[in-house]
Amino acid sequence: MPQQKSSNSLRRITSHEVALRAGVSQSTVSRVFSGDERLSEATRERVLGIARDLGYKPNAIARSLITRRTKIIGLVASYMTNPFFPVVLQAFTQRLHELGWRVLLFTAGTSEDVDELLPEVLAYQVDGLIIVTASLSSQMTREVLQRGTPVVLFNRYAPGSGASAVSCANYEGGRLVAEVLLDAGHKRLAYITGRADTSTNVDRQRGFLERLAERKSHCKIELGNFTYAGGFDAALRLLKSKKRPDAIFCANDITALGALDAARKLGVRVPDELSVIGFDDIPMAQWTAYDLTTVRQPVEEMIEASVELLLERVNNINLGSVLKFLPGTLVRRGSARLQP
Amino acid sequence: MPQQKSSNSLRRITSHEVALRAGVSQSTVSRVFSGDERLSEATRERVLGIARDLGYKPNAIARSLITRRTKIIGLVASYMTNPFFPVVLQAFTQRLHELGWRVLLFTAGTSEDVDELLPEVLAYQVDGLIIVTASLSSQMTREVLQRGTPVVLFNRYAPGSGASAVSCANYEGGRLVAEVLLDAGHKRLAYITGRADTSTNVDRQRGFLERLAERKSHCKIELGNFTYAGGFDAALRLLKSKKRPDAIFCANDITALGALDAARKLGVRVPDELSVIGFDDIPMAQWTAYDLTTVRQPVEEMIEASVELLLERVNNINLGSVLKFLPGTLVRRGSARLQP
DNA sequence: TTACTCTGTGCATACGTTTGCATGATTATG
DNA sequence: CATAATCATGCAAACGTATGCACAGAGTAA
Incomplete structure (x- = not known):
């Protein structure tokens, strides 16, 4: 008209x-x-x-109609406020492009929105789905999969759901941090959490605590939420308490930056009086103001693995789901004293 | 098969x-x-x-074929390393969703890639295009427009190209900074540039310099490139020079953060010995480590205006192009001494 | 010559919708 | 009661491409 x-x-x-x-x-x-x-x-x-x-x-639309392939991958992302995700997003679109695929982007404010978002994505007949830092209800996962649309969760996993997933080996990462902090002789440890309902946080925390326990140590736990402000406030509480910790492990980098700024504000010297370790290795971790020691997620490899896993399943629906955990590596910088 | x-x-x-x-x-x-x-x-x-x-x-694909409307907007973005853009991206997708549109995302490494990318986008019959921080060749702009696909440039403009554009009033922003720095009695001013080929940088610089000239002042210019490292290095050069500046205006926030860290490294006290002002107001500007005084871009309004401009033209191809400049506002924080 | 294989191209149909037009059923109007 | 107007629905033709099948012509072999 x-x-x-x-x-x-x-x-x-x-x-x-x-x-x-x-x-x-x-x-x-x-x-x-x-x-x-x-x-x-x-x-x-x-x-x-x-x-x-x-x-x-x-005309790609007409072509898609007849070939029943759109060459479009739906990408659902949330928590874009974390500087980790722009990097991820960029890498995903870049990689998929190289391989001749297009990206239909959806941003979900909270995880709960994802379920409502998905029907919209599917209406466009996307050939596959990547869900970044968010999870689907098992109900929705089932629907999507039996529709023949493969799904890869990035930075999350849901065993038994039928969805494949790629994530950092967060549990082992947590253990690693416990190890190096204890080795360096730190006595009063603390952990600032991320959002409690995420596997990322749960695994890092569990790894950290379990290794501490194995070595007869323990730690104080303070609530954060994967944000700068969360880390800042949590660290403030920790550093003002009577038995101030001498080392803090933060659920992710952005939290750690908040923690470092809290120390800065209180005049607590890093790393002499306090060691801080994060998780991710976002670009800001290298900045002079922070120089953050952290566990680096192998983003490139994670992206590569996700894309590979997804496209394999686009070409062959019958492949089963796979969970893939890639090891993180400790990046030693100035925010933590790691010598005894 | x-x-x-x-x-x-x-x-x-x-x-x-x-x-x-x-x-x-x-x-x-x-x-x-x-x-x-x-x-x-x-x-x-x-x-x-x-x-x-x-x-x-x-099936949205089949529907699109017959209605000749895909309800998809192509979004081409580059320079995702600047923390300003995730915010923008998130806001765009969010807003477009609310209005019932989908976003096909393309990331371009450099501006030059955009021309090569566009045919791919257009093959999907997108109803409109948003180009964030990148420009098109006039050749390509003409092709796209005569094809009937409206284009809005965000954070760039190209008068006479036929493409509409929304941008911050960068020129006035530059003038504003000159004004407050001179009012505060700063004597030795400097400007750290962004990429020379961007209207954003050109206008901020021109506004700054022109106002300085009007008030019989001038400044040193050092090359940056809109990155943290660029700002850091440029500031290092400035602060080590014989006549060290007492105020630096940076082409954007991320550059300013680099400059602040350079000062931190050299032990130059901010704001007592040095004032630093940025442009954007990215989330990190508020962080304790920086507390950056900056010119805030009215992102919300800019997004809103872009979307409105675009969708108007999607519904009525015959509308002419419009350039829209929204004023920025000075956010006074601790990185600059603004009292005489 | 006949028969047969190749090669390059056209014909026609299908993909899953939307939508103008036609039609039968129902209700209102004189 | 006849006719007109309205309503709900069906029919069929698009949209722009991909692709199985048919077929013409050229080349090869007997």
């Missing part, structure tokens, strides 16, 4: 038009663009030439 | 199926979902019921 306004040269160029100009059938034009082998060099070039002149590009 | 693997319940549910089960025609089902008025309550409810049972949702 709205199009009828004297659309002079505004009509879209279709394969029919190109065919007409080139004196071939529409099929032939289609074959040129879908890379069919058996076509004479002559016609191929003629068609390509005319297409270029007319500015023709195959 | 790949689909033929014993896909039992894996067949997609179409309006035909729903129609069959409901004992109505496919047209009727379609009418139910496109909100046609004249339909008996009885059939509407029966169809909706069956659709719910079967998990039917109209």
